[in-house]
Amino acid sequence: xxxxxxxxxxxxxxxxxxxxxxxxxxxxxxxxxxxxxxxxxxxxxxxxxxxxxxxxxxxxxxxxxxxxxxxxxxxxxxxxxxxxxxxxxxxxxxxxxxxxxxxxxxxxxxxxxxxxxxxxxxxxxxxxxxxxxxxxxxxxxxxxxxxxxxxxxxxxxxxxxxxxxxxxxxxxxxxxxxxxxxxxxxxxxxxxxxxxxxxxxxxxxxxxxxxxxxxxxxxxxxxxxxxxxxxxxxxxxxxxxxxxxxxxxxxxxxxxxxxxxxxxxxxxxxxx
Numbered sequence: 001x002x003x004x005x006x007x008x009x010x011x012x013x014x015x016x017x018x019x020x021x022x023x024x025x026x027x028x029x030x031x032x033x034x035x036x037x038x039x040x041x042x043x044x045x046x047x048x049x050x051x052x053x054x055x056x057x058x059x060x061x062x063x064x065x066x067x068x069x070x071x072x073x074x075x076x077x078x079x080x081x082x083x084x085x086x087x088x089x090x091x092x093x094x095x096x097x098x099x100x101x102x103x104x105x106x107x108x109x110x111x112x113x114x115x116x117x118x119x120x121x122x123x124x125x126x127x128x129x130x131x132x133x134x135x136x137x138x139x140x141x142x143x144x145x146x147x148x149x150x151x152x153x154x155x156x157x158x159x160x161x162x163x164x165x166x167x168x169x170x171x172x173x174x175x176x177x178x179x180x181x182x183x184x185x186x187x188x189x190x191x192x193x194x195x196x197x198x199x200x201x202x203x204x205x206x207x208x209x210x211x212x213x214x215x216x217x218x219x220x221x222x223x224x225x226x227x228x229x230x231x232x233x234x235x236x237x238x239x240x241x242x243x244x245x246x247x248x249x250x251x252x253x254x255x256x257x258x259x260x261x262x263x264x265x266x267x268x269x270x271x272x
Contacts, residue, residue: 049251052068055246058105060101062103064139065140066081069106072196073181075144075183079179080177081129093131098142099141108143112192113191114146117148117190119190121148122148122149122158122201129165147181148195148222153201158220163272171270177204178206179202180244181201182201182219182244183196183244203220217234217235219239229271231271234264236263241261248261
């Protein structure tokens with residue numbers, strides 16, 4: 001009888017372990033691949049080619065975007081992802097609650113740090129870029145993917161830029177996007193986690209077509225009166241690198257990288 005009970009006990013322990021592993025697999029939001037949809041991921045080797053450098057060493061790979069986390073500022077120094085034409089859908093999704101990113105070893109900021117701060121929880125990888133599935137949409141609601149944004153900025157010029165990028169993804173089939181706040185200087189902070197409030201946000205869009213590749217960068221002030229045309233905020237990627245200390249496309253051919261990052265060609269892009 002004791003032998004039978006021992007066997008039953010071992011089987012129960014194995015059953016619990018297998019079930020926990022199943023749950024972990026079902027609910028995991030991180031995989032070892034930086035870009036793309038969970039059902040259509042390119043290889044990590046190929047996509048790592050496009051990733052910027054991390055000045056913090058805290059890289060996090062999610063199913064639908066990659067980020068480099070800055071514990072000092074309690075937000076990502078950059079979020080990078082591939083946006084494909086097929087990603088652009090208009091299915092309405094129920095907005096989930098914001099949650100901490102458990103893949104950030106030092107823990108991402110608590111969403112309550114934004115409460116009553118006067119700032120929006122501004123997405124870096126926009127939820128509207130990931131409406132294709134519930135899982136991809138919900139993954140954008142991790143606090144590692146947000147930064148404090150002035151409401152008029154978030155709902156105004158920044159929203160215009162996000163919509164324009166989606167238009168480019170549809171026109172050019174796919175674009176790589178890298179975005180974040182400029183985390184320099186003595187920045188204001190909010191909440192118990194002391195989340196830094198960037199004075200400026202940047203966005204870089206890269207359309208990879210070999211020798212015909214093109215790239216464009218923006219730096220926009222995080223304030224309500226940032227309401228000029230998008231073209232007026234275009235800067236060279238070299239300028240963004242100088243302000244952030246980040247090397248954005250370090251594995252590109254040097255000649256191509258110098259040409260794309262050092263130039264400003266708004267005529268290469270169709271603005272809405």
